[in-house]
Amino acid sequence: MTRRVRPTQFMPAERENRDTVIRQYSLFACNEPLTCTLDGVSTGVLILNSRRQIVFANRSFLDMIRLREIRDVLGLRTGEAIGCIRSDMNEDGCGTTEYCRECGAARAILSSLNGHDTLKDCSILLNDDPNALNIRVKTVRVEMMGEAFTVFSISDIGDEKRREVLERIFLHDVRNTAGGIKGFSCLAADELCEDPVRHMNMITDLSEKLLDEIDSYHQLIRAENRDLKIAPVRFETGTLLEKVRSLYSHHEVAENRELRISPGTENLTMFTDEIILLRVIGNMTKNALEAIAPGQSVTLSCAREGEKVRFEVHNPGIIPPDAGLLIFQRSFSTKGPGRGLGTYSIKLLSEHYLRGTVGFTTSATGGTTFFGIYPGEISES
Structure with missing residues (x-):
């Protein structure tokens, strides 16, 4: 038999x-x-x-x-x-x-x-x-x-992977930003510069971007070491989405792309760590902008889901099945070797600090939507 x-x-x-x-x-x-x-x-x-x-x-x-x-x-x-x-x-x-x-x-x-x-x-x-x-x-x-x-x-090989991430992501991004600061500084100092104010504004913007990159990496390291402290405050979700839109509308990844807030978005009150949540939704948004072609758009939205709050970031692209299976792992990225902190930090910060859940849906007809579902209120403990 x-x-x-x-x-x-x-x-x-x-x-x-x-x-x-x-x-x-x-x-x-x-x-x-x-x-x-x-x-x-x-x-x-x-x-x-x-x-x-x-x-x-x-x-x-x-x-x-x-x-x-x-x-x-x-x-x-x-x-x-x-x-x-x-x-x-x-x-x-x-x-x-x-x-x-x-x-x-x-x-x-x-x-x-x-x-x-x-x-x-x-x-x-x-x-x-x-x-x-x-x-x-x-x-x-x-x-x-x-x-x-x-x-x-x-x-x-955890230490080896962390060093690889540090060298290829953090130092790479910081070097690029620092290079931009140096370039605009030289232009602003040139006696023939026709628009020094514009160049000084660019230096200010790039300096803020540099500080944000340093803060982002420092926050991730503290989160992995379970040393990150949350600081809940009361805020409105509409204000948070406007901050995300303002921050990334002029980011290099948004060039020739549209970032908008869905007209049906609810403006809800939350009591949670606004800085960490801003980082999470910001990472979702940055990834979505990187995934689309010029002329396409990314849409942010927020709605009540029972006693919780659901954020969504939608883009018209599609995630291949093989990539979707690994997308929240630390060293995985669709952008090549040595990347892969964005989606990993989304999951880490959401689930272990904001007490939420994250996931995504993707299809050829509906595009890709990353979502995070969070309690409307959390305590500091």
């Missing part, structure tokens, strides 16, 4: 039973030179069976996930042991969702199962941490007593 395989959105769901996992664990646990060697390395190492289940984990991996006993992870899959938020989206677990198709770790394991040693970088969103776990994984296929296994090693 042929055993029916349950369909999934990526890799198979089937697992070995507990007795088989214990037997496979014994193959490695009884090899003392091997276990001592693996426990002696600083890199987390797993051994996975052909169903992608953990049959051995070294001490460094257990320390990384804050567990003492290997029995707590035996039979689990990698994402389930680490705490990936996608691993419990359905009953089939790690490796079976549409999101897993874009996961570097899952793809490395699949490659190993097909006989190819693989090195991949991966960013995993965790259940209990606002920061994505940035890791580098290497998979190697091995055989033990006639059975195929995957050696899965994992290194934390």
Whole structure:
């Protein structure tokens, strides 16, 4: 009788039973030179069976996930042991969702199962941490007593990714702005300058932009370190949207593009951190303006949703399905390597400081709408 395989959105769901996992664990646990060697390395190492289940984990991996006993992870899959938020989206677990198709770790394991040693970088969103776990994984296929296994090693590259972000985003943007200040300063100092007042105004605008870029990065670092304090004030949502429109209508990303507020927008009163919310809606707006072509428009709106307040930023573009699966991860961006703070900070600031939820919808007919839903009032605690 042929055993029916349950369909999934990526890799198979089937697992070995507990007795088989214990037997496979014994193959490695009884090899003392091997276990001592693996426990002696600083890199987390797993051994996975052909169903992608953990049959051995070294001490460094257990320390990384804050567990003492290997029995707590035996039979689990990698994402389930680490705490990936996608691993419990359905009953089939790690490796079976549409999101897993874009996961570097899952793809490395699949490659190993097909006989190819693989090195991949991966960013995993965790259940209990606002920061994505940035890791580098290497998979190697091995055989033990006639059975195929995957050696899965994992290194934390979070610091490396942060340095990359600092160098390619923050320093890049600051250098460009500082270069603009220098250029207009030289023009304003030129004796032949026909409009020094205009150039001085440009220097003032660029100086404010430079300070905003520094503040934005500093705010993100404090948020990741859970050191950001909220300061709720009472304000009207109409005023906040006008500030966003005023700030970005003359931004370089808005050149030949229209930024408007929907005529049906409600003007509601909120008691929350206006500065953080302004940053969030501003990032949504900047991303939307970058996503559209000259001549197109971005629309801001606000409405009551039960006892909460819903903000929306709409543009006529469309987000490809593969990009949509990763869009809120720290190092991901549609604009190329080394970008990817805008949408990540939207989620981090909204969910962990403003106590809201964020998401987006996208379609060829309706365009793309990013939204944030927030309590009308929050406390400082």
